Amino acid sequence: MGKKRFALIGAGLFGEIHAKAYESHPEAEFAVVCDLNRGRAREIALKYHARRYCTDWREVILDPGVDAISVATPDFAHTEIAVAAARAGKHLLVEKPLAMTVEECEQIIGAAKEQKVKLMVDFHNRWSPAFHEAHRLLGEGELGDPRFIYFRLSNTTFVPLKMLSWAEKSSSLWFLGSHAIDMVCWLIGEWPHRVYAVSRRGVLTEKGVDVPDLFHSTLEFPGGAVASVENCWLLPESAPSVVDLKCEIVGSEATINIDTSSNRTVEIADAKGLRYAEMLGGSVVHGRQVGFAVESIRHFADCVVNDREPLVPGEVGLEVTRVACAIERSAETGEPVVIER
Template sequence: MIKFGIVGMGLRGKLFADTILQSHYAELAAVSDAFAASLEAAVERYGVPGYADAAEMMAKEKLDAVVVATPDFLHKEPVIAAARHGLHIMVEKPFSTSVEEALEMEEAVRAAGVKCLIAFENRWSAPFVNVKHAVKSGEVGRVLAINSRLNDTIFVPTKMLKWSQGSSPGWFLLSHSTDMACYLKEQKPVRVYAVGTKQKLAAMGIDTYDSLQTIVTFEDGTHAAFTTSWILPESMPLIVDFKYEIIGEDGALYVDLHDQMVHQAGAVYKHVPTLGTPVNGRLLGPPSHMLHAFIDNIRLDTEPLAGPEEGVINTRLVDAIHRSAECGAPIELA
């Protein structure tokens, strides 16, 4: 059995722990969290050793792999520590919110010779799996344009995340949609121009962007338009509004993850999030499919679908988007 430790036992850490419990090839061996209450709850729930210090967990426990589920800006230390201990790593996206840190992490992973998966979970989302197949098989021809809208309700930066001021809708959301464009096109981004708004959340004492809009140019001369915000009203029928349009030479594809086929009316109107609904107790959402795939990468000695190189490309891109929004000018990507 592949022995896993988890760093960060928030919502995502618990989801990954529950997923590991359903694997025939892996087991949860230890957990780590810097917050005493979260750590105590995780130890009680999963019955495994708990550590306030992730590095201590890696040094003391006989682990094979770790899942790093810390906030966006706190990936570097656990990733590098895991690499130095020779542990395989699945780390939340974005790889880092710093290009310099992302390059350090990439080098540590390469030097250690361990497997590393960056958690771009939409690569395992059923709608996008179908989209990738259609693009790869040539059903729409060469992709000429992509338009993406990925928004969250204001619940996310004000209530769900205690650390939203250290992130942005760019790091938290655009990292998903920009990675998907790179994955579908198999092209690197070379230029960005972005604008952003800081008003509503800043007035609430949260110094981060309300929204960002950007045009990305790829090395084949085509473009993609991305818009993201996390200030939609909480009355929205689903916490996330994700729409994706792929226009090719011979066809087009349209993805709407805001409408997941079931609409419920009652005291409030809502869209039921069916894509992650467990069936017979089995977790079937993209994050769980992704972790099972990573477990297979380890046991079958195969390469993860999104590794450090993709993580660095994404960090460079989202970093450039922020810099462009700040300076008001296009940014060329090295």
């Protein structure tokens, strides 16, 4: 049997990681790239040796020479493509968040189930050695019962003001909070039944991007654990890392502290100031992309090649979106929101 053939729809900043992962996978062929921006599609096709590129995603889903598709379009633009791709019988890796409403997540999951195709959501922190270790220790009972998790995942203003052209159609809650929700729920081992949240806007609006500055959310879990999640797009560009990630897990017997963004493994001081190189998520070592950001995509490729079920199925994406929607509602109304399932 020949290699499994993978396509990428949405070849932006993060889509390129998918292209790298497929191109370097020994049992995968990186076949097709699609982006609305023809120049970008061509660039990624040439760089990662795809056999063709196009600007209309419908061509990709109709291509009989494609077995599986990564959807890495902006947060608000996953659903139509993912549903059509599943209906065309393609296995699917969808970037986080799976979609921005519960109904859209259900449509994607329904289409994948109907066609019996694999569906994975790219919550790649589950491949981060730091969080994998915390999850292992919790699973082995080393911390006792998880009682409280503090999780901060924030960005500098570079992300909403310069990096993402579509920031106003997302927010720090969707772009970052989706990872945070997935991670605290994975660590605690349950989905929350009630959330309270506060959000503020003003600073970014003043700077020309009309989106909330921050979300501060409290998640209550059926087993009694509580999580406190902070996401903002307000950190100054002078911060040594674009991403600020801190996590403290308090169990009944012990605690774990995780800091993957300012761990100073590689600290660079130059005329512009001090910065930390990203070491866990995506470094290139002797020409090979390593790190958890690419490992989750390799895992999806392995699942397609070996006919296995991905570790992060569509249902995880649905539950994360359910919680994010409840957080938005709580922030809007000022009231706690009970999550019905």
